[in-house]
Amino acid sequence: MNKNNSEILSAVQKFGTPSYIYDGEKLVQNYKNLVNALPECVDVFYALKVNPNVSLVKLLRSNGACTEVCSITEMEIALKAGSTPEDIVYLGPCKKDYELKKAIELNIFAIVIESEIELKRVSAFAKEMDIIANVAIRINPDFSAEGSPWKMGGRPTHFGIEEQHAIENFQVYLDTPNINVRGIHVYNGTNILEAKSVYENTKYILELYETIVRKYNCKFTMVDVGGGMGVPYFQNQEELDTQEFRNLMVPLFTNFNKKYPETRIIMESGRLIIGTSGCMAVQVNNMKTNHGKIFAVTDGGTNCHSAAAGSGRVVKRNFPMENISALPTAQEHKYQVSGPLCSPDDIIGRNIQLKEINVLDILLVKLSGAYGPTSSPGLFHSHGYPAEILLYQGESYLIRSKDSTDDIINKQIMVDFKKNELILN
Ligand SMILES: Cc1ncc(COP(=O)(O)O)c(C=O)c1O
Incomplete structure (x- = not known):
């Protein structure tokens, strides 16, 4: 991700958190680097499972990428993106x-x-x-x-x-x-x-x-x-x-x-092309000290980015993170950065050294373009899918809106029980 922090902050202010932010130029460059490292007789197929956002696939397709899909929905996305x-x-x-x-x-x-x-x-x-x-x-x-x-x-x-x-x-x-x-x-x-x-x-x-x-x-x-x-x-x-x-x-x-x-x-x-082109932005909503550790509680954790929380890994290691709201002169402290879930495992930064964090600060989890929300339990606590933002050619585009409460509730069907069935005895 080569975008500067002020560009990222203004996109986040416009479209909210938790959100994924992608650098369009970096995405295209990564794809071209791979193509250039291979002879012409090889065709590169972008794996949609890694990140299926239609605008990102369209950008890759317009630069020549073919597509590998794993469901009919991914196939429809590939076709819509021009494949x-x-x-x-x-x-x-x-x-x-x-x-x-x-x-x-x-x-x-x-x-x-x-x-x-x-x-x-x-x-x-x-x-x-x-x-x-x-x-x-x-x-x-x-x-x-x-x-x-x-x-x-x-x-x-x-x-x-x-x-x-x-x-x-x-x-x-x-x-x-x-x-x-x-x-x-x-x-x-x-x-x-x-x-x-x-x-x-x-x-x-x-x-x-x-x-x-x-x-x-x-x-x-x-x-x-x-x-x-x-x-x-x-x-x-x-x-x-x-x-x-x-x-x-x-x-x-x-x-x-x-x-x-x-x-x-x-x-x-997939990963090589898009992994370094994206980051996740979360906002700090709560701060506390607990049993000697300082916790920064953010609005996106395992539910948005299970890889950063180390799900499936025995040894949990931190993805690179940064507090982009902090002044360059701010002192560093050791933090536990958590998500919003009622789960002790919902930690995306363990004993991580970051510039002083305050409530409302924006933290970035870097190297996060691959296997983000699609492979995370997005409906835990009914939080839903985070927003996705593309920064490309000086513009910022919302390429997926964050799930609203209605988006989630409207998928559920409330049964109109017959009166007798509600009486238990
Ligand atoms: C069949 C297949 N193709 C492509 C990929 C994408 O792999 P990567 O992100 O390592 O490039 C995967 C990932 O599991 C896969 O299973």
């Missing part, structure tokens, strides 16, 4: 019938198949519609990505078909009626900071592609190697070395492309 079906891949372990039918009907580039049962379902629907459905077989490899804190492959998961089983049975997939198997998909893990690890992972997948092509003498038109490139959130972590990444990945992909020029090479990325 065309041939630049969409659709995956996810639980696709509903209507979602599969819609994807087949739209003729997207590939439905990524997560199981043999799913392949049969797609085949049956495509037959009903008299269409050939384009698919890729997702493989859960025997290999797992080094350096990923969240491994998706090389262990029992609900993703994809096991490598050995897939290799043995691939002819069945190729022979399935109304199915065009474009190739394979592997996504092995997220938040990898070592270029070498992404390289090893990709090399493994390209070799797996070759094993299958050779064994079955088939022609593929796609290989999706996932990605998982990360962002350094915590002290002592270093960002992915782009030069090393480039030096390793360019020859790997270029050689592959020479051998298989008809194969579209896909890399999926």
